[in-house]
Amino acid sequence: DGGITQSPKYLFRKEGQNVTLSCEQNLNHDAMYWYRQDPGQGLRLIYYSQIVNDFQKGDIAEGYSVSREKKESFPLTVTSAQKNPTAFYLCASSQGTSGRIPTGELFFGEGSRLTVL
Amino acid sequence: KNEVEQSPQNLTAQEGEFITINCSYSVGISALHWLQQHPGGGIVSLFMLSSGKKKHGRLIATINIQEKHSSLHITASHPRDSAVYICAVPNYGGSQGNLIFGKGTKLSVKP
Numbered sequence: 001d002g003g004i005t006q007s008p009k010y011l012f013r014k015e016g017q018n019v020t021l022s023c024e025q026n027l028n029h030d031a032m033y034w035y036r037q038d039p040g041q042g043l044r045l046i047y048y049s050q051i052v053n054d055f056q057k058g059d060i061a062e063g064y065s066v067s068r069e070k071k072e073s074f075p076l077t078v079t080s081a082q083k084n085p086t087a088f089y090l091c092a093s094s095q096g097t098s099g100r101i102p103t104g105e106l107f108f109g110e111g112s113r114l115t116v117l
Numbered sequence: 118k119n120e121v122e123q124s125p126q127n128l129t130a131q132e133g134e135f136i137t138i139n140c141s142y143s144v145g146i147s148a149l150h151w152l153q154q155h156p157g158g159g160i161v162s163l164f165m166l167s168s169g170k171k172k173h174g175r176l177i178a179t180i181n182i183q184e185k186h187s188s189l190h191i192t193a194s195h196p197r198d199s200a201v202y203i204c205a206v207p208n209y210g211g212s213q214g215n216l217i218f219g220k221g222t223k224l225s226v227k228p
Contacts, residue, residue, distance in 0.1 A: 035218075042121075042203070042218035059215065088158055100215045101207045106150060110159035 002027045006091050006109035013078070013085065013116050021076045021112045023091035029107070031097035032074040036060060037088040037111075046089075049074055050097050058100060078114060086116045119144040119208035123219040130226050136191040138222045140204035143185065150205040151178050151189050154221065160203070163189070194226045 004025045013019045025032065030051050035043040045058030049068040063082025068074055078085045091109045094102035120143040130136055140149070148167040154160045164171050164178040166187070171178050175194075180187040191198055201221040208217045 040220060042220050043205075044218075045215055090158075090160060092160075098214070100213075101209075102216060105162045105165045106152070106160075106205075107162065108152075108160035110157065113158070 004091055004093060004107055004109035006089075006112050008112060009110065011112060011114045013114060015116065016080045018077055018079050019114065021078070021089055021091075021114070023074045023076065023109060024072055025074075025091075025093045025107070026072060027093055027107060028071070029093035029095055030071070031094045031102060032068070033092045033094075033102070033106075034058075034064075034066065034074070034076045035090045035092065037090060043090065045100060046076065048097065048100055056100070085114055088113050118210070119146070119206055119217050121204060121206050121217050121219045123202075123204055123222050125222060126220070127223045128225070130194050130224070132195060132226055132228050134194050134226075136194050136198070136224065136226075138189045138202050138224070140187045140189070140206075140219060141185060142187075142206045142217075144208070145182070145185065146206050148207070149180055149187050150216070151187070152203040152205065154201040154203060156200065163202075191224075194224075196226045196228050199225050 007022045033048045034046040047066040049055040052071045065077045089112045092106050095104035122141045124139045151163040175192045177190040201223050203221045205218045208215050
């Protein structure tokens with residue numbers, strides 16, 4: 001079955017640590033996205049990638065980094081520079097994108113919940 | 118900038134009831150997304166529509182482009198429909214354009 005796999009589902013981070021969230025898709029989609037969800041708020045875009053070896057900042061990129069070395073993979077690193085990293089992180093993909101706006105249906109993973117200890 | 122408002126914020130229904138969730142936006146768009154976030158957190162795309170109506174099983178989505186309004190209907194609701202329903206609309210603005218997500222409508226269907 002085609003879809004998006006995120007891991008780990010739960011992650012705990014100590015102060016000063018970098019952590020990496022994995023996102024893998026087998027939908028053959030060019031565009032991939034990382035969103036952050038906080039209680040009572042809509043999803044916010046962290047980073048997006050329109051094609052392999054390319055990625056762009058979203059609205060809240062500070063303290064985060066990404067890579068897109070393979071079409072299937074778009075890992076997100078939450079660095080120690082992110083002052084408030086406790087949140088639910090969702091990875092998504094779509095067939096295409098017009099800048100930061102998906103031009104097709106969005107497919108999401110199950111999410112990763114990060115908690116800072 | 119496009120603004121999106123969903124109503125109601127919370128909705129409790131009895132099994133079998135007809136459900137309507139509303140989404141209004143402020144700037145004309147090309148397409149609108151309806152998403153379902155289940156209790157575990159994962160999100161599933163329900164509809165992407167640009168005009169008229171779409172139906173999938175017991176779910177129906179409509180959009181009125183002139184009034185900048187969309188509705189999601191659930192017929193014969195069931196406890197497994199309990200989830201947060203989110204609408205999302207594009208906010209055009211060149212390189213700063215984005216998909217704007219509503220805060221969601223939390224639906225609870227009681228048996």
